[in-house]
């Protein structure tokens with residue numbers, strides 16, 4: 001079986017919106033369908049059968065067991081387009097891109113949409129375990145009397161629902177608390193985090209102003225821009241916020257330099273050269289390669305969100321590239337400090353030697369090439385939707401530049417990191 | 427937008443009775459085109475003056491489109507309600523001859539069914555050296571306009587002025603005649619349309635004249651633009667629909683429902699032409715039809731109109747078209763306008779008659795008319811036609827915002843006693859877009875139910 005080139009042809013997302021706001025009534029399926037339909041109309045694909053659609057959500061209702069397929073059926077794509085769900089925490093969107101790109105490379109399919117959706121406004125509310133056990137008993141009761149006596153056992157305390165949380169099941173710590181530990185270990189300062197955050201907002205605002213998102217985004221429910229965006233954000237303003245993660249004197253992570261809970265969805269169109277030519281679509285970028293890493297954060301050997309440097313090291317080696325061979329670096333800003341920890345790790349001789357087994361550190365990057373059109377701190381981060389946002393925007397950046405290469409990196413819960421390389425098309 | 431009054435006097439028995447007793451107008455529900463519909467609702471009575479050189483062509487066109495033809499004469503007794511009258515006055519050169527029209531058309535009008543058509547065919551007056559001949563032909567305009575105002579039950583009267591060198595060619599007449607006879611011209615009345623000689627490609631399927639043609643429509647997310655898109659899709663066109671990024675949500679829905687491509691773009695952007703051409707190139711090598719429909723109003727009395735209200739209306743409604751056309755007319759541009767293509771603008775009766783509080787809007791719409799007249803001449807050698815429609819009162823979200831009393835006046839102040847529907851504007855634009863209307867250029871067609879405003 002030969003392997004062929006795969007291209008990112010376009011993308012679409014709906015504006016990301018802070019949780020509990022404008023998308024309160026939208027489900028993951030609504031949003032994913034909207035993201036797909038916006039992509040369909042942008043490329044005139046109504047009624048077409050695509051090779052497949054792969055997408056997912058991190059926080060899912062049990063009714064969403066076939067989320068992506070249901071979204072396809074509700075979209076204007078041909079109902080003969082197959083689909084499946086992918087779920088890899090915040091890596092979902094990028095992993096879906098890698099999966100479908102690989103199928104295209106192998107010739108199993110010619111085109112695909114990869115994407116993701118997440119909402120913390122319409123998150124599944126689970127009943128707590130003790131109420132669940134009581135209700136199961138009611139359900140299994142054979143006589144009305146048994147049922148009544150089972151129901152009578154419900155106590156007020158049992159009625160409190162289990163809140164959805166992004167806490168790690170194995171450590172009980174929230175992601176922010178985990179990151180606070182890593183931030184401290186790497187000695188990342190509050191100033192550096194606030195500066196990165198302000199840049200993210202300013203870059204995203206500038207990208208909107210120059211119309212960068214005109215062909216990457218479709219308004220939804222009356223929203224036409226990410227509403228977490230603060231164009232006038234400055235390090236000085238951010239410095240006034242109180243830390244929310246970490247404890248005491250050394251706490252540096254605030255609501256400003258951490259991403260808020262956000263709702264949104266995204267979709268990316270991928271295809272082979274032939275498929276693109278047949279549809280007269282000029283590819284935005286070539287999908288080169290992807291790599292995923294996992295780290296042992298449970299024992300405390302590594303930080304929860306520190307997998308990306310491991311994945312980057314392996315990806316660079318496989319592609320014979322150095323860290324400096326890129327024109328754009330898109331490092332997902334789960335927290336400002338995650339990005340800074342990754343950069344510090346890549347620069348650190350000890351880390352690169354002891355953890356990555358390299359003779360020399362991977363080195364530093366040109367900060368002017370980092371998240372040049374803003375990232376999650378400004379746009380927000382609906383978990384599974386972030387990958388699609390980054391892949392489409394990055395591909396467009398390469399297309400605008402007309403040359404060069406980009407590195408995409410996304411950290412995820414469970415000690416995971418997903419990274420990929422895109423390249424401008426000849 | 428529902429026209430409550432029309433519904434009341436037409437469907438409610440009490441309302442109907444009261445309206446009849448008080449002599450209030452009872453607007454007819456107009457016959458509108460549906461896929462597969464017959465050209466006419468009854469036979470067409472055809473006659474003419476002298477040797478009536480075009481009557482034979484007209485008969486052939488009607489029959490080829492599935493219509494029945496009966497001869498018209500002052501003595502004829504028609505046994506069925508007529509769907510149309512076609513009267514060929516192209517040979518009329520003296521005032522005396524006009525009496526033949528009076529004698530023949532008068533009795534036939536009494537036999538017209540509802541939503542029926544009168545199409546008078548004349549010779550373009552400007553081509554006639556003899557003053558009485560020119561006067562005779564000009565008189566046809568006065569006659570059709572007056573008959574239009576007398577027509578009952580949704581019937582219309584229109585005039586085709588055919589250039590002398592086009593009178594021997596049935597193909598150049600077919601599309602304009604079919605349009606004026608069919609239900610597609612439901613809200614067009616009292617209007618003259620000039621037909622010039624032109625090379626017309628063989629029409630294969632007159633119900634789907636835009637098959638294989640790529641068309642761009644701006645302002646297509648809602649209102650008239652969305653309706654133009656539907657008519658174009660029905661006619662078989664491949665569509666690229668444009669609207670501002672903020673309207674992208676509804677634009678996407680309109681596009682997906684029609685299998686079209688959505689392009690989120692502000693038409694005033696510097697690179698709008700290039701972006702349009704790029705989107706077109708994805709659908710075909712060249713663009714065939716460019717419809718400039720996007721438009722805004724920023725109403726204020728002239729003395730209170732500031733620079734911004736003035737400038738933005740002119741920019742969106744007119745200046746943007748020059749910039750976009752410039753790019754699309756560059757023959758080297760991939761996805762640019764093909765020779766033999768179409769440029770179609772949307773003017774307004776405000777641009778013809780002016781309107782209180784709309785000096786900026788009227789400037790832009792009158793400007794569209796001026797552009798159409800000149801550009802059509804400039805592009806004649808490339809066989810690109812340039813035309814515009816001038817809608818009257820059309821029931822849209824825009825007109826729904828007009829205060830009730832003013833709205834009622836706007837609605838009723840026309841021969842058809844009702845507002846038009848966005849689809850009526852779409853049909854007229856689709857007519858200009860047809861390959862068959864190659865002989866129609868430089869014209870502004872009012873789609874206004876023969877409104878008295880600006881007339």
Ligand SMILES: NC(=O)c1ccc[n+]([C@@H]2O[C@H](COP(=O)([O-])OP(=O)(O)OC[C@H]3O[C@@H](n4cnc5c(N)ncnc54)[C@H](O)[C@@H]3O)[C@@H](O)[C@H]2O)c1
Pocket residue numbers: 644645646647648649650651668669670673691692693694719720721722742772773774775816817818819820821822823824825
């Ligand atoms: N409704 C009427 O009675 C009437 C009468 C005469 C003329 N017209 C003309 O018909 C056209 C359509 O009017 P309508 O009633 O459908 O209005 P509308 O406001 O419902 O629709 C106009 C569309 O144009 C879009 N648009 C505005 N500025 C744009 C820009 N800069 N770039 C791209 N798109 C832009 C809008 O977003 C909107 O979708 C306009 O040119 C209008 O002046 C309307």
